[in-house]
Amino acid sequence: MARLLFRLGNVPDAEAEEVRALLEAHGFDTYETRAGFWGLGVAAIWLRDEGQFEAAREALDAYQQGLTERVRQERDDLAERGEAPTLWTRLRHHPIRMLLVAMAVGAILALTLLPFLWLISR
DSSP: OOEEEEEOTTOOHHHHHHHHHHHHHTTOOEEEEOOOTTSOSOOEEEESOGGGHHHHHHHHHHHHHHHHHHHHHHHHHHHHHTOSOOHHHHHHHOHHHHHHHHHHHHHHHHHHHHHHHHHHHO
């Protein structure tokens, strides 16, 4: 019976390709499913042989640990050079997006707190 190995939802294409190549290099028998037009399905990589699950999981865990270390090192290098993205650099580069996010946060807070403020003012 097939077993879910790796969900592809919100995974960058480059990372998904690396995972596919890793699984193929280790000779795991896998197949993929897509989320479909309405997004109701599961976009994932499935392992056909459940007996290979532990070995496949170990290979994926090792890959993800290496990826975490690589991304953390890249972030640290950017921070050392002073090029790491901060709130102010994002605000400068994407002012409209940041304004819309701030407005959405304000609207959510207002809708959440408005009933309580209405009860207090009574």
